[in-house]
Amino acid sequence: MRQVPSGAALHARLIWRRNRGQIGLFVLLALLLALYAFLHPGLLSWAGIARFTQNWFPVALVAIAQTLVMLMGGIDLAIGAMVGLGTVLAATLVGESALGAGLGITATVAIGVAAGGLVGTIVALFGLPAIIVTLASSFLIGGAALLVMPRPGGSMPGWLSEGLVGVHPTALLILIVILVAWRVLRATPLGLSIDAAGDNPAGAFRSGVNVALARIAAYAISGGLAAFAGVYVAAQTGAGDPLIGNPLALQSITAAVLGGVGFLGGQGTIRGAVAGSLLLAVLVNVMFFLGLPPVAQYVMQGLIIVAAMGIKRLRERAA
Amino acid sequence: MSGTAPVLAAQGLVKRFFGNPVLNDVSIEIVPGRVHALLGENGAGKSTLVNLLSGVLAPDAGRLLVDRQPCARLTPALARRHGIAVVQQELSLAPHLSVVENVALGAVPTRHGLIDYGRLAVEVGRVLDRLGLDVALDQPVEELPLGKRQLVEIAKALYRQPRVLILDEPTSSLTAHEVQALFKVLAELRRQGTALVYISHRMNEVMHLCDWVTVLKDGTRTADRTMVGIDPPALVRLMVGREPGDLFPPFRSTARGELALEARGLTAPGIQGVDLVVRQGEVLGIGGLLGQGQEELLLALYGALDAQAERLATGGIDRPSRNPADAIGRGLAYVPADRKREAVLLPLSIRFNLTLPGLRRLARRGLRRFAQEAEVARELTTKLNVRGGGPERAVQLLSGGNQQKVALARWLPLSPNVLLLNDPTRGVDVDTKREIYLRLKGMAADGMAVILLSSDALELVHLCDRVLVFRDGRIAADLAHRQASEEAIVAASLGVARQEAA
Numbered sequence: 129m130r131q132v133p134s135g136a137a138l139h140a141r142l143i144w145r146r147n148r149g150q151i152g153l154f155v156l157l158a159l160l161l162a163l164y165a166f167l168h169p170g171l172l173s174w175a176g177i178a179r180f181t182q183n184w185f186p187v188a189l190v191a192i193a194q195t196l197v198m199l200m201g202g203i204d205l206a207i208g209a210m211v212g213l214g215t216v217l218a219a220t221l222v223g224e225s226a227l228g229a230g231l232g233i234t235a236t237v238a239i240g241v242a243a244g245g246l247v248g249t250i251v252a253l254f255g256l257p258a259i260i261v262t263l264a265s266s267f268l269i270g271g272a273a274l275l276v277m278p279r280p281g282g283s284m285p286g287w288l289s290e291g292l293v294g295v296h297p298t299a300l301l302i303l304i305v306i307l308v309a310w311r312v313l314r315a316t317p318l319g320l321s322i323d324a325a326g327d328n329p330a331g332a333f334r335s336g337v338n339v340a341l342a343r344i345a346a347y348a349i350s351g352g353l354a355a356f357a358g359v360y361v362a363a364q365t366g367a368g369d370p371l372i373g374n375p376l377a378l379q380s381i382t383a384a385v386l387g388g389v390g391f392l393g394g395q396g397t398i399r400g401a402v403a404g405s406l407l408l409a410v411l412v413n414v415m416f417f418l419g420l421p422p423v424a425q426y427v428m429q430g431l432i433i434v435a436a437m438g439i440k441r442l443r444e445r446a447a
Numbered sequence: 448m449s450g451t452a453p454v455l456a457a458q459g460l461v462k463r464f465f466g467n468p469v470l471n472d473v474s475i476e477i478v479p480g481r482v483h484a485l486l487g488e489n490g491a492g493k494s495t496l497v498n499l500l501s502g503v504l505a506p507d508a509g510r511l512l513v514d515r516q517p518c519a520r521l522t523p524a525l526a527r528r529h530g531i532a533v534v535q536q537e538l539s540l541a542p543h544l545s546v547v548e549n550v551a552l553g554a555v556p557t558r559h560g561l562i563d564y565g566r567l568a569v570e571v572g573r574v575l576d577r578l579g580l581d582v583a584l585d586q587p588v589e590e591l592p593l594g595k596r597q598l599v600e601i602a603k604a605l606y607r608q609p610r611v612l613i614l615d616e617p618t619s620s621l622t623a624h625e626v627q628a629l630f631k632v633l634a635e636l637r638r639q640g641t642a643l644v645y646i647s648h649r650m651n652e653v654m655h656l657c658d659w660v661t662v663l664k665d666g667t668r669t670a671d672r673t674m675v676g677i678d679p680p681a682l683v684r685l686m687v688g689r690e691p692g693d694l695f696p697p698f699r700s701t702a703r704g705e706l707a708l709e710a711r712g713l714t715a716p717g718i719q720g721v722d723l724v725v726r727q728g729e730v731l732g733i734g735g736l737l738g739q740g741q742e743e744l745l746l747a748l749y750g751a752l753d754a755q756a757e758r759l760a761t762g763g764i765d766r767p768s769r770n771p772a773d774a775i776g777r778g779l780a781y782v783p784a785d786r787k788r789e790a791v792l793l794p795l796s797i798r799f800n801l802t803l804p805g806l807r808r809l810a811r812r813g814l815r816r817f818a819q820e821a822e823v824a825r826e827l828t829t830k831l832n833v834r835g836g837g838p839e840r841a842v843q844l845l846s847g848g849n850q851q852k853v854a855l856a857r858w859l860p861l862s863p864n865v866l867l868l869n870d871p872t873r874g875v876d877v878d879t880k881r882e883i884y885l886r887l888k889g890m891a892a893d894g895m896a897v898i899l900l901s902s903d904a905l906e907l908v909h910l911c912d913r914v915l916v917f918r919d920g921r922i923a924a925d926l927a928h929r930q931a932s933e934e935a936i937v938a939a940s941l942g943v944a945r946q947e948a949a
Binding site for chain 1: 527538539540542548552554557567568569572575581585586587603
């Protein structure tokens with residue numbers, strides 16, 4: 129007869145198991161962070177941590193957003209546009225008062241959730257390929273952002289910018305809150321069905337999982353996170369800019385891939401995606417401190433992606 | 448037992464796919480506390496019946512009753528609510544998730560909206576113990592060997608405490624020990640009053656376990672009776688004996704003396720130590736239940752699988768083919784079962800598809816010669832009677848049967864020595880079948896050696912000089928044309944010793 133573990137013990141072991149295949153990434157990340165701290169001792173202060181996490185934070189958010197979609201076997205090309213729409217909405221809707229700011233942020237995120245949910249519905253119910261639907265929605269969302277604000281403008285309340293991007297690690301705190309929130313969601317039937325529906329959609333459906341609902345939920349959460357990244361970027365720049373998010377679409381995919389998220393769905397974790405985005409951010413900084421020109425940084429990023437995929441494939445073959 | 452009311456019943460079920468009836472007026476009663484065997488050949492309609500009983504498909508006629516109440520529209524969700532669980536052959540597990548999460552998926556216990564991991568550990572642990580499945584609850588399913596995954600699949604069905612449990616070939620990848628544990632659980636479930644439906648091709652399991660049997664043949668029910676007083680050969684007789692009608696040309700052997708291909712000790716993933724010999728002009732049939740190594744044999748000969756052999760001689764060379772290009776060079780040609788994915792290029796023209804394998808031979812100094820290509824295409828379309836438009840039409844506009852003719856005809860310009868056919872008439876209409884049979888015999892008469900893999904035992908009976916029946920990756924029987932009756936082939940597939948008619 130088996131030893132029956134307590135619920136907490138089982139839950140902890142399940143969480144730990146999901147680290148498999150990612151330990152190497154975490155070790156590499158720790159080494160790079162140590163190297164970065166060595167090259168730039170200023171990192172190890174409140175101000176240093178604050179500044180670094182503020183640069184990294186939007187990429188971490190979009191990496192999580194991208195991972196949710198990639199876990200469903202999809203890919204979201206509209207994330208950059210969604211961030212752009214988020215900045216212009218925030219710069220337009222966020223009021224000077226605390227209440228006005230709260231309402232504006234809520235409205236921006238809600239619009240992101242709605243847009244993501246709509247895209248998810250189209251993908252889930254009509255069975256269209258995500259790459260096509262999100263390509264189309266990237267134009268629609270980008271167009272909407274340009275309608276709201278044809279050129280950079282608007283404003284964010286000074287106290288909000290100071291709160292989010294001042295010399296204190298608010299960004300890091302928000303990121304931890306988001307990771308805890310995902311942990312809680314993953315411990316609900318809906319969270320489990322998001323993972324299962326991406327892993328084996330037909331099997332999950334036959335097991336009684338509402339696969340369509342899981343897909344729509346994943347896209348909706350993803351849209352909300354991308355919009356919130358827009359709010360943060362607007363706070364950083366103090367204004368809305370419809371085109372500012374565009375590079376983030378590809379960066380989110382890069383970070384997710386580095387974090388071990390697969391293209392076929394079901395493979396990867398949120399923590400892996402965050403680690404991937406952190407790896408990207410640290411790498412750029414380390415190369416900067418090593419005095420490499422920006423061109424070398426691009427080349428390096430490309431090489432690292434290919435190397436990451438190659439190692440993964442070699443390991444799968446060995447297994 | 449006859450006094451117990453059926454928990455699930457079907458009356459006069461009819462199901463057609465594209466006009467072809469696959470089930471015709473089939474009735475069945477699933478009774479609590481009884482293990483009900485469902486038997487039939489490949490394509491007899493077993494899977495379709497299971498899909499109807501579990502709500503995956505809707506019948507074209509007939510009705511389903513749950514607890515004697517007619518059920519207008521059974522869906523998978525509704526079937527689950529009625530306590531009907533199916534263990535499918537193809538696994539429904541999420542490989543990256545853990546054993547507990549997979550077992551409980553779709554039915555997780557919750558507390559305050561969160562998954563109740565404490566209850567999960569207890570309840571799933573109990574089911575795993577019952578099956579004697581010694582794996583950690585938190586182990587990812589992808590790390591388990593196939594047999595254990597199969598048991599997780601069964602645990603998943605048991606976890607829901609079903610009233611009706613349908614098992615489709617549950618033991619195909621289990622070890623003898625695991626089978627024993629499973630049988631103990633099934634016996635216990637029977638005692639507790641669960642209604643069990645058991646589909647298996649292992650006759651000894653059926654004899655050992657089952658109380659009642661329904662036999663399907665060609666979509667109709669040929670038996671529905673107790674297992675008491677029936678023996679395996681009698682069951683086989685109930686499964687065979689379809690009417691061939693005038694589908695097949697009269698048999699005439701065109702085999703000659705010269706060997707076209709000889710293999711000894713051929714081993715590849717899925718097959719072990721296979722010996723075979725084909726002569727010029729001979730049609731060699733390959734039969735057996737699905738997935739017993741038949742396809743792997745063809746692919747190994749064709750160089751598409753890594754193979755070792757003591758001897759593999761064809762085209763004057765004695766060694767396994769290195770890859771398909773090498774095999775083609777030695778005079779082998781392969782017509783795959785899934786023609787749309789592996790043979791023809793759907794959006795391209797009939798002419799292009801027909802001339803593609805021989806394109807190099809038709810060219811001169813590296814340049815294509817369109818007039819010659821058109822000529823060859825015209826010849827081939829006439830020869831194989833490809834209907835559905837001129838040579839410039841896209842292949843996807845043709846019917847399935849005519850696509851198959853294109854897949855076959857495109858090899859002829861290379862005049863192959865050995866033709867490997869993988870179930871060439873699957874999903875093909877009757878008239879085209881007849882034409883393919885005639886062409887196939889015609890090619891053999893021209894001296895080609897034909898290796899015909901077929902899931903239809905009748906094709907093997909009526910077309911082949913010899914039939915090799917595969918079982919577990921080995922040749923289970925080597926039947927000459929005279930001995931190769933449908934009954935003999937099915938009996939050999941199932942591993943039933945046949946009573947020789949005195």
